[in-house]
Every structure is written in C-alpha cells, then in structure tokens.
Amino acid sequence: MMIRKLLSTAAIIVACTAAPALAELKVGSIVELSGPGAAAGTNFRDGVKMGFEEINAAGGILKEPVKIIEYDSQTDPQVSRAMVQKAIDDEVYAIMGTVFSSSTVVNMMVAKQYGIPQFTGSEAPSITAKGNPYIFRTAFGSQKGVPKLVKYMVEKMGVKKVGVAWANTEFGKGGHQAFLDEAKKAGLEIVVDVPSEQAQADFSADVLKLKNSGAEAFFVYYTEEECARFLREARKQGLDKPLVGETTLIGHKVIELAGDAANGAMGHVGLTPDADIPGLKEMVERFKTEFKYTPDHNAIKGYTAAWTLKYATELVGSPDSKAIAEKLHGLTLKASEYPGVLMDVSWDETGEMSRESFFVKVENGKQVVDAILPPN
DSSP: OHHHHHHHHHEEEEOSOSSOOSSOEEEEEEEOSSSTTHHHHHHHHHHHHHHHHHHHHTTOBTTBOEEEEEEEOTTOHHHHHHHHHHHHHTTOSEEEOOOSHHHHHHHHHHHHHHTOOEEEOOOOGGGGSSOOTTEEESSOOHHHHHHHHHHHHHHTTOOOEEEEEEESSHHHHHHHHHHHHHHHHHTOEEEEEEEEOTTOOOOHHHHHHHHTSOOSEEEEEOOHHHHHHHHHHHHHHTOOSOEEESHHHHSHHHHHHHGGGGTTOEEEESOOTTSOOHHHHHHHHHHHHHHSSOOOHHHHHHHHHHHHHHHHHHHHTSOOHHHHHHHHTTOEEOTTTOGGGOSOEEEOTTSOEEOOEEEEEEETTEEEEEEEEOOO
16 A cells, blocks of 8 residues: 555656657656755756757657656655656656665666666766666766865875765765775875764764864765755854865755855866856756756756667667667767767766766855866
8 A cells, every 4th residue: 555655646757748649768767856865856857858858859769759757766765666666567668867876776676677777866886886787877986986086185185184074875885985995095094084864954063073173174975955054064163174075065956055155165076067068058058948947967967868868779779678778888979979968978887987077166156167087
C-alpha cells in the first residue's frame, strides 16, 4: 500500500510534444523535486526538459518524438529506487537522474538489472567504482575535481594548514576522502575535520571549531542548501579565512540563498553558466528566457544529458538501451560536431567523464572565472 501511494504521488507525466504521435521514445526523468534536494533536482529537471524540447523541435531522435516521464524521488533513496522501477515498468529506454549520490548509489542497481542507461548528476566517487556498465556521469566525480582544487590551493594560494567541513552522507564521504587523499599527497596539514549531518540547519558549533583551529583555509563540502546555511553562519561569526570547495559551495543557487555571505567563496566547478563559451552562454540565455531564473551546474548537466542521449542513440541507429550503453564507453563528443554537449567530453569504460573545468570566485554575487583547468 505504501509503495502504491508513493508511486501515485511521485510520478508525473510530462509530454514534450503537444500532438499525439504514432511512435514516441520514452525517457524517465527521476530527480529530487521535493525534500532537501529540491533546488538541485529542479534545476536538473528543467535542463532535461529544455534539452528534449529543443530535440523535439529539431525532429526528435531518429525522427521520433521524445516523451519525458517525470518522477519525484523526494530526496529519499528508497523512493528513488521505487521510481526507477516504475520508470522501467513505464517502458523508458533511458533514465535521467538522480542528482543526490545517496539516492543514485541505491537506485542505479535497478537500472543495471534491466540494462537501462542512466545519466546521473551525482558526483560521489563510488558511483562509477562499482562496475556498473549502465551508469554515466553528466559531470565528473569529485575524485577528478578535488585534485585540481588541491593543486590550486597549494600552488596559487600557498596554503599549508587546512580545515575540512563536510556532509556525512554518500556524497560528502566521497569528496571528504578524495580531499584527504590529495591533501596528503600535496603535504597539506589537516588541522581540523568537522562532519555534519544531511540537511543540518545549525552550523554555529561547526563554524566555531573551524574559526579556532588555526587553519589558513577551509575545504567546504556540503549540498547547496547546507552550503548556503554554512556561509551565512561563517559570515555571522566573522570567519575570514578562504572558504574553498567544489560546485556546491559556489553554485548560483547557493549565491541566491546565501546572499552577500557567498562573496569571497571560491572553488573548482565542472560547469558554470558564467564561462566564456559561446554555446554554453547561448544555452544559459535560452534557459533564462524559458524558466525565468539563471541555471546552475545541475541544469547544464540535465541539458547535456538529453543531447548526449540523442547523439548516442543516433550513432547506434536505434533506441537499443544496451547498445547505447556500449557505444558511450570510450566515446568522445566534440562540441564542434555535437553542439548540444556544449563542451568537448569523453566517457571511459566505467562511465566516468573527462572535460575541461574552471576555478571560480564569487564577487558581488556572481561567479567570476579565475582559471580554465585542463581535463584529467
């Protein structure tokens, strides 16, 4: 009874084409539309939606229209698992989502069982370390981003003593361990290490520990909403050392939620709407026109996932789920030939991706690109 209730309340059908079609390809969009992941999930969902709207306007995939079927994971791993099963029962040939790693690590096993390619917004290293041939990143895992960040901290900022503040979740554990590993290699001294719980509301004690630690800079690794709360508390307590993180510390949703408290935060991002890349800038403007807000990295992930599915399907020549997954392994898509991916991108045999990225700083409420970092 509970599962039926979850399915009935969480599944929403959204047709990307207005007129009935003789044939259509079904794609499941399974994201966090409610719960603590709603900000990230809504961005990802809207990116997917816009991508397929454009694809349908250009003739669809293999000349067939695409129907998106949306499901709300409620930011709950077990609900997300049920939603993946529901999507497969609804005969989707590919899945977009989820974003939160704690959900993806659970639900991707269902997609794997049925041989359905899944394009995830998750960044925990464990996602592509489990031998799942059907999981594919839309942004590379933290084990690839963190080395770039640590290198910048040591070589550009001259940091020697660092503190770590992180979320004690599947997502947070991956980034935390990646940072510890890279910090050790770089000779950084960890002087304080402060975990927090998912959706933690009060960061006053955490910030106080960091402030009194003697660290020269802090690596901050939470979800968007948690980062916004942390930044407001850090500003309140006058924490004046550099706050460095990944995309979730300095994304546009964080800047919106944290306000002036986000100014001065910096870090590595795999994707940013502020990058001076023509195709990306044009996508951002179209998104703002349609949805009336600035897309963050999750929206860009969703958008490029939609186009990646189109390109991979057409390279195979049919909506054969297993063949599409096989084609994606080792595939490189250049933006000059496949403009929907926005930037040159490659996937390896684990579904991990490689792409240029950026080091940015928040100034006057905006991301400012400080450096373009090469693929690794």
